Amino acid sequence: xxxxxxxxxxxxxxxxxxxxxxxxxxxxxxxxxxxxxxxxxxxxxxxxxxxxxxxxxxxxxxxxxxxxxxxxxxxxxxxxxxxxxxxxxxxxxxxxxxxxxxxxxxxxxxxxxxxxxxxxxxxxxxxxxxxxxxxxxxxxxxx
Numbered sequence: 001x002x003x004x005x006x007x008x009x010x011x012x013x014x015x016x017x018x019x020x021x022x023x024x025x026x027x028x029x030x031x032x033x034x035x036x037x038x039x040x041x042x043x044x045x046x047x048x049x050x051x052x053x054x055x056x057x058x059x060x061x062x063x064x065x066x067x068x069x070x071x072x073x074x075x076x077x078x079x080x081x082x083x084x085x086x087x088x089x090x091x092x093x094x095x096x097x098x099x100x101x102x103x104x105x106x107x108x109x110x111x112x113x114x115x116x117x118x119x120x121x122x123x124x125x126x127x128x129x130x131x132x133x134x135x136x137x138x139x140x141x142x143x
Contacts, residue, residue, distance in 0.1 A: 037114055043121030 014020050096102040103116045
């Protein structure tokens with residue numbers, strides 16, 4: 001983590017020792033982003049539902065080019081026998097989200113910050129955010 005202020009170490013910019021110790025402690029602790037990534041990677045049900053989640057939920061949101069449907073082949077996207085660059089870029093981005101190896105390659109290039117597991121956890125949380133949990137219905141019905 002880069003901690004420089006006006007080309008000086010951030011700790012040196014404080015005068016009192018208490019502030020310096022607090023800043024040093026803060027810099028040695030994991031960042032909020034690191035904690036969020038760890039939390040998302042531990043999303044309950046992600047391991048058990050990995051194939052089901054990717055297969056069912058993502059299939060619903062798959063664009064027509066992913067399924068090679070006739071709509072994709074005959075759409076206005078093709079011009080003069082070529083697929084537009086924007087659509088190819090969109091396809092590449094979408095495929096890199098679903099492919100763990102390609103996702104990790106982009107992480108190494110610093111194009112992405114979340115690990116593949118954290119991204120899948122975030123996607124799962126987003127997809128199921130409005131779905132009531134069965135355990136909540138059971139516990140709430142008792143009262």
